[in-house]
Amino acid sequence: MAQRDGTIRVRLTINGERRALDVHPAARLLDVLRVQLGLTGTKEGCGEGECGACTVLMDGLPVNSCLVAAFQADGSVVETVESVDPGHLTPLLVHGATQCGACTPGVVMTGEWVNRNRELLERFTLRELMAGNFCRCTGYDGIIEGVEARIASDESP
Numbered sequence: 467m468a469q470r471d472g473t474i475r476v477r478l479t480i481n482g483e484r485r486a487l488d489v490h491p492a493a494r495l496l497d498v499l500r501v502q503l504g505l506t507g508t509k510e511g512c513g514e515g516e517c518g519a520c521t522v523l524m525d526g527l528p529v530n531s532c533l534v535a536a537f538q539a540d541g542s543v544v545e546t547v548e549s550v551d552p553g554h555l556t557p558l559l560v561h562g563a564t565q566c567g568a569c570t571p572g573v574v575m576t577g578e579w580v581n582r583n584r585e586l587l588e589r590f591t592l593r594e595l596m597a598g599n600f601c602r603c604t605g606y607d608g609i610i611e612g613v614e615a616r617i618a619s620d621e622s623p
């Protein structure tokens with residue numbers, strides 16, 4: 467609901483913490499994360515829903531946070547790269563999945579989504595599932611191999 471100052475009160479859970487935030491009606495979820503909350507791990511690339519650099523999980527699904535109005539996130543559970551166990555990043559680093567790093571937080575979050583929903587790999591290739599995450603540096607092989615290794619690391623005893 468709009469408040470006297472024109473902001474909208476939004477309640478959501480971010481990285482496991484319940485938050486009540488007053489957001490500008492035009493604010494994007496990306497703005498709230500980066501500017502209002504200082505969670506700058508999530509990157510802005512195109513700002514138009516094309517590159518995937520701003521990918522976060524919203525209620526368990528990957529979304530481009532540059533396309534989500536902050537008020538649309540009311541009541542949702544949002545996970546950003548800051549919530550990911552640093553140990554999950556090691557396989558990506560080992561396989562050269564990151565160079566400049568601009569795409570990496572989005573890649574990590576999409577990879578987490580695939581890892582939690584492995585049945586998707588029975589219908590789609592990993593490359594297809596990661597198609598929304600653009601990278602201008604790596605040529606993608608390192609990304610695919612790194613995410614595969616991340617998934618395999620959860621499967622090993």
Ligand code: FES
Binds near residue numbers: 510513514520533
């Ligand atoms: S910054 Fe959101 S998709 Fe590119």
Ligand code: FES
Binds near residue numbers: 565
């Ligand atoms: S590592 Fe530079 S855009 Fe992917």
